[in-house]
Amino acid sequence: MTDDYILNVDATFGVKVKVGDIVKKGMELGKIPDNKGTLLSPESGVVSNIYFNPQNHTLEIKIKRGLQY
Amino acid sequence: MFFRKKIQISGVIRLFFILAITFGIVMNNLIGAEKDVLYPLLSPDSQVENIIFLIGDGMGLSQIASARIFTYGAEGRLNIEKMPVTGFINTHSNNDLITESGAAGTALATGYKTNNGMISVSPDGKKLRTILEACRDIGMSSGLVVTCAITHATPAVFASHVMSRNDEATIASQLLENKVNVMLGGGRMFFLPESEPGSKRHDERNLIADARKNGYLYIQTKEELEDSRGNYILGLFQLGHLTTIPPEPNLAEMTDKAIELLSENKKGFFLMVEGSQIDWACHDNDTDNTIRQTLLFDEAVKVALDFALENKHTLVLVTADHECGGMGINGGSLDGKELNIGWTTKGHSGVPVPVYAFGPQAERFTGLYDNTKIPRIFAEILGIESFPKMGE
Numbered sequence: 001m002t003d004d005y006i007l008n009v010d011a012t013f014g015v016k017v018k019v020g021d022i023v024k025k026g027m028e029l030g031k032i033p034d035n036k037g038t039l040l041s042p043e044s045g046v047v048s049n050i051y052f053n054p055q056n057h058t059l060e061i062k063i064k065r066g067l068q069y
Numbered sequence: 070m071f072f073r074k075k076i077q078i079s080g081v082i083r084l085f086f087i088l089a090i091t092f093g094i095v096m097n098n099l100i101g102a103e104k105d106v107l108y109p110l111l112s113p114d115s116q117v118e119n120i121i122f123l124i125g126d127g128m129g130l131s132q133i134a135s136a137r138i139f140t141y142g143a144e145g146r147l148n149i150e151k152m153p154v155t156g157f158i159n160t161h162s163n164n165d166l167i168t169e170s171g172a173a174g175t176a177l178a179t180g181y182k183t184n185n186g187m188i189s190v191s192p193d194g195k196k197l198r199t200i201l202e203a204c205r206d207i208g209m210s211s212g213l214v215v216t217c218a219i220t221h222a223t224p225a226v227f228a229s230h231v232m233s234r235n236d237e238a239t240i241a242s243q244l245l246e247n248k249v250n251v252m253l254g255g256g257r258m259f260f261l262p263e264s265e266p267g268s269k270r271h272d273e274r275n276l277i278a279d280a281r282k283n284g285y286l287y288i289q290t291k292e293e294l295e296d297s298r299g300n301y302i303l304g305l306f307q308l309g310h311l312t313t314i315p316p317e318p319n320l321a322e323m324t325d326k327a328i329e330l331l332s333e334n335k336k337g338f339f340l341m342v343e344g345s346q347i348d349w350a351c352h353d354n355d356t357d358n359t360i361r362q363t364l365l366f367d368e369a370v371k372v373a374l375d376f377a378l379e380n381k382h383t384l385v386l387v388t389a390d391h392e393c394g395g396m397g398i399n400g401g402s403l404d405g406k407e408l409n410i411g412w413t414t415k416g417h418s419g420v421p422v423p424v425y426a427f428g429p430q431a432e433r434f435t436g437l438y439d440n441t442k443i444p445r446i447f448a449e450i451l452g453i454e455s456f457p458k459m460g461e
Contacts, residue, residue: 011352012169012185014416034186034233035164050415052352054217054310056235057169059352059415 004048005065008058009039015059021047023063033058107146108374108427110153111381115429117450118337118382120204121328121373124177125366126170126223127348127393129422131410135356135398136363138405147364148371149387152425154432158440159421160391163192166419170348171234173390174226176440180448180457188222188231188240196460200444201227202247203453204339210250210300212327212338216311216320216365217345218256219244223390227341238270245280250300251330251340253323255307257289267308277303291318294326302330313346313365320344321368328376337382339447342369351394354412359396377428384428384450386443392418 009015009030016028023029027041033056045065053060125132137147162172163182175183175190179197183190189197201211213224220237229243241259244252260276261268277287285301288294294304306317313319318326324342331338344366350358370387377383395413402408424443426434430450434443441457448456 010169011415012167012417014414034235035184052349052415054221054346054349057222 003065004062005043005045007039007041007061007063008033008053008056009061010034011052011057011059015050015061017047017050017061019047019050023047029061030059107151108153108378110431111427111429113430113432115381117384117429119209119332119339119377119380119384120447120451121340121342121377121383121385122177122447123342123344123366123370123373123385123387124174124223125344125347125363125387125389127351127391127417128344128363128366128389129392129396129418129420131396131398132347132351132359132363132392133423135396135408135410136360136367138398138401139360139408140364140405142405143403147367148374149367149425152374152385152387152427152431154426154434156424156426156435157421157437158388158424158443159437160389160440161419167417168391168419169234169417170222170390171226173440174223177388177390177443178226180441180443180445181459182441186234188229188234188236189226190230190232191459194232196230198456198458198460199227200447200453200456201249201339201341203448203456203458204337204451205248207451207453208334208336209451210331210334210336210338212251212331212340213244213249213254213343214251214320214323214327214340214369215254215343215345216313217254217343218259218310219252219254219305220256220259221310221345223343223345224252224254224341238272241270241276242274242279245276245283245285245303248283248301250338251302251304251327253294253302253304253306253318253327254345255305255309255311257305257308260305277305291316291322294318294323297326297330299330300333310345313362319368320365321372324369324372328372332376332380337451340373342373344369348393351396351412352415354394354415356408356410359394374427382429384430384447385426386434387425388440388443389422390440392420392422394418395420 045063049062162168228247400409
């Protein structure tokens with residue numbers, strides 16, 4: 001698979017990665033909305049985009065997967 | 070004799086220099102005043118009849134300064150910066166150093182801290198009376214004007230009480246039940262029944278129909294806003310958030326109309342105006358849009374200040390709920406043609422945010438204090454008893 005997937009973190013606290021970063025499975029990305037703990041990346045990949053979603057006040061992290069890191 | 074004469078001459082020269090310097094300072098101030106007219110301190114003895122509370126979501130000092138430098142150069146001034154009284158507030162929430170708009174807004178609206186994500190309820194779920202509700206209870210009119218959905222966190226904290234800011238369908242119904250006189254912004258999706266296209270409700274309630282039944286004039290366009298009259302106006306100009314692009318009414322136009330409508334009440338009014346999208350631009354670390362949104366907000370501040378300057382009984386307070394982006398000005402040119410902006414986060418930061426005040430009692434907002442103090446001072450100024458107040 002070489003598709004992208006998107007993860008949401010609470011925008012209040014920002015993100016732990018930036019566009020272009022290599023993400024490894026289990027790496028901390030940010031906080032889950034509604035005070036539900038820390039979001040860990042479920043897979044490895046590269047961060048291809050990060051943008052703000054005002055509707056639910058989250059930062060959406062787009063990760064390109066399918067490469068072995 | 071010669072020595073004495075020399076002293077006399079040097080005394081005359083000294084006097085001449087003192088007069089020249091004094092004249093220079095006075096002239097410089099006059100010229101400066103012409104260039105950057107400041108809003109003056111008003112008599113603290115004047116009674117406050119109206120409060121206009123303007124909140125720049127995510128707006129810290131760097132957001133204001135960068136908008137000023139870019140637009141007017143380093144020595145210019147935004148309208149916000151022409152206000153005569155300044156202070157700072159701490160913004161932390163009950164459960165975190167970094168707040169969000171629900172908890173920060175709750176502090177600004179109720180005088181109590183709560184946990185992140187909550188809307189005018191205590192951490193254990195007790196309802197917290199808001200300053201808008203307290204003003205309404207003594208006969209004042211009330212208004213909320215925003216560039217986001219009217220159900221978003223900052224407007225919500227002034228007239229609704231829910232455990233989560235995401236419960237916008239409930240917030241919409243509570244805003245109407247609370248009989249806020251003027252509500253202008255976006256968010257039609259939370260007022261339409263589930264079966265309507267674009268609705269985000271999970272029931273068949275049609276809150277627009279309910280609003281009309283309860284005496285609201287419902288409007289959707291800038292032209293309808295211009296023509297609107299009456300005690301209850303619900304203006305929802307987009308299904309979701311506003312675009313801040315014409316043909317929508319802009320924040321200054323909505324503020325102007327809200328003041329016109331609310332000032333009909335001789336018992337006074339409380340109006341909250343939010344520049345909602347400064348925060349959003351900062352979350353994206355988008356400098357151009359941060360400056361644009363701050364300038365749009367600053368135009369609304371000007372509308373409020375000009376009304377207050379003429380009215381003499383209106384307190385105008387400008388602040389932010391928190392800073393966003395950890396924005397810094399790392400260099401640039403004095404004329405603002407170059408600006409080197411740095412961002413430390415895509416989230417909120419924990420730095421204090423500025424407060425600017427104009428009108429009677431403005432001087433009460435100087436110094437560094439907690440954000441919960443602001444609505445408490447409002448209540449004191451208006452003679453409202455039992456505020457802050459925690460309910461069941």
